[in-house]
Amino acid sequence: MTAAVRAERLGFAYGDAGRAVFEDLTFEIGEGELFALIGPSGGGKSTLLRCMNGLVPHFHGGRFSGSIRVGGIDTRTRQPRDLAHVAGLVMQEPEAQVVARTVEDEIVFGLENLGASRTLIRKRLEEVLDALNIAALRARELRSLSGGELQRVAIAAVLTMQPRVLLLDEPTSQLDPQAAEDVLNAAVNLCSDAGLTVVIAEHRLERLAQYAGRVMLVPGDGSVLIGAARDILPDRDEAPPVTRIGRRLAWSPVPLSVGEARRFAGARASPGRAGWPGGPAPALSAAGERMVEARVLEVFLGQHHALRGASIALHAGEVVAVMGRNGAGKTTLLRALAGLLRPRSGDVIRHPGLRGGYTDLAFVAQDPSSLLYRESVRDEIADVLKGTRRGGDVEAVLTEWRLAALAATHPVDLSVGQRQRAAIAAMLAGGPRVILLDEPTRGMDHATRELLVRNLRARRDRGAAVALATHDVELAAAVADRVVLLAEGEIVADGPVAEVLSDSITFSTQANKLFGGRVLTVEDAIAAASGQAVTASTSIGSAS
């Protein structure tokens, strides 16, 4: 069998004097393989994907050595556009990828460039609309889509081309659990049925782990580690919760999916199951004062009825996760709470003790790139401290978020995950009392995510009111006290995290799928397995 991708002594550094992203890299990816790239933000995953479709070195200048052949073609000999039928890249930020105005035109753009026949274009369009469940969006304009919807369209636009090698750069970072499942299923089907090779760079491994044949770990020091998912993942911190549970409980072989783990859980962890449906959820700890409250908000964005009578209160000393499908109104709700949009009716009330403006309230928007506009990370933090008059020490913030090494870097030169961290660090500098975060873990690696969880918990314990819109169920389970579930602009559930996130099909954690009841996190699962009482909302979310 021929190799779909073959790198020989591949090396690359941005600029002539830049640090090498990787050096002397030799590997092969087989035809029809599903290959995962993992590793920290800024490690070089995106760069490696760009090597595979020729954007490196043709588009990004730098020191390129060795060679990489994709579908038998040496990338040095062809322009990226002449590789488009061989290697299709879905970029990390869908905003940067889309070129057309409407969804349909965007999806067929690539096929038109390849000169495909009209019949083929029509057929592929319908197929991909169904596969990614976006038929309802087909006539919409791209700029009216929510972040997750846009991401699905961007993926569809490349899937239609059915290149021999599909390169996906964090394709599910903004997707709700169901949409993420759809995207992965589409990729897996193309892999197994059409024989496509799929290379995915991803931080969220909960679903991917079971499908990935082999994994390449790109730690960012120039070296890489390649091996079977089953050999590499069990020892990694970013492994899916179910794998971490398996490792802690010494299950063998260590499971990569809930399905694999089921037999161990059934045999070992009956206490959790027996307790189903888990009895009453632990009551919320005595919540503090209401810091911000929205009362019966009705919001229209253009013709779109984004919020329908939504009411929510944020209390001091609690973390609220706002969850729901892509386009359900999560962002709109946070923006309304932040006072950034005018509701058609309803009120947003602030606690009288809060100082005006944004001195005591911080809002971190979804797209980190447009949040940063100064010359360096240090400047960004100083700018926020100055503007909000919160008072605080720039260096302390840099240390707090492990940004000291990047302090002088221009935001443009950061990776997407690093930008996200810098944006959060800057906007939360100086200890605001109300914190609103929109999709904070987008593009974030495991270590940073852990840092964020610890940081938010510490701020909560000091009395901050935190609300975060997220699709990341595991994050919500690890950090939130309360979950608000939105659907079509209405609040459909509002309760303790253990109640909302348990016994759900899409919005439940791996540990919960395995043990049921009120078990949410790895720690809960360990406790359940050892027969201890489960106190879901107070355990630490991270393992090891």
Next chain:
Amino acid sequence: MERADVVSTARAGVAATPQRRAEEEFRLHPLVWACWFVAALSVVFLTSNPLYAALVGLAALCQYAAHRPDDRRLDYVLVIGALFALATIPLNLISGSSGATQLVELPTLTVPHWLGGVRFGGPVTAESLAYAASQAVRLSAVFVVVWAFNVSVDHFRLLKYAPAGLAQLGVILSVGILLVPSAIDSLATMQEARITRGHRGARPYGPAGLTALVALAIPLLRESLERSVQRAESLDARGFGRLALVRRPYESLIAVGALAVAAGGAFAYFYAPMPGVAVLVALAGMAVLLIIVVGQRRRSGTVRLRTDRFGRADVLVVAACVASLAIIAALRVTGAGSLVFLPFPRASVPGFDALAALACTLLLAPLGPELLRRPA
């Protein structure tokens, strides 16, 4: 049995898209928008009367506002357009004045004779002020027309009607054009970031103030550049420019040149001292364009996914645009309708003619289908 299944699936396929049909029902054909654009621009060029220019600008603004209610970019567009137009007034004034009513006397700066001997400054007259103001009104009308066209038309659909060679060039242009609204979107996002960073002079909802524009100008420029690099990267990665046609870039360049020559000739007809020559130039440009278009169509490889339907609303809008342009052109040729506004030697109130005003108002036609679309 099997056959029945196929039929029902096909039906389901049709029934699955009622929303799209409803949306497309009242969406104007891209060529109709092009027609409106050409008509509106031509009308503004054909008249120097600020009243008519203002009417055209208002018509464009109305249909834009109806097309995009709640568009937060509208504020920015108005502010930028007004600033742009106002800035031209002093420029016009210092580049020399004539007329009878002197207002102030500015110090004079005369360029040496061997450099053309142009004089700056000198007396500022009421007449030249009136003229500069009327030019500013025309300029802002053009600005609004261009903007309204840009947000209303679907460039990608429109380009499918352009000859293949031009279309490839056009995609690049339209991606570039789309960067302008997206830059204004990022300006709004940055402004929001500024607000949440608690900066003075930043207030929610409204357009950015001058301080914000100054503070964000450089970051915005950088962001736009970054964005265009990313778009270029994406175009490349998605196989744009593979078809053999673009491998003859000179053809596209000649075509664009020919188009420009033809348009230039057409307008020169009204301004140039030798209208006959202008007509010849315009015809020559069109002929070259036609040769290229016919040649390219023969080896065209572009695929059009969906043919836009030319409905009754489209016919009506085109008719209105043609009528509008025809009336104005006829008035211009006959010299009637006070199309020309020249406040020299003595300032005057621009004339007003009902027929010319009616012609300008006809440019509101795209509003019709837009209003029908929303029964409420």
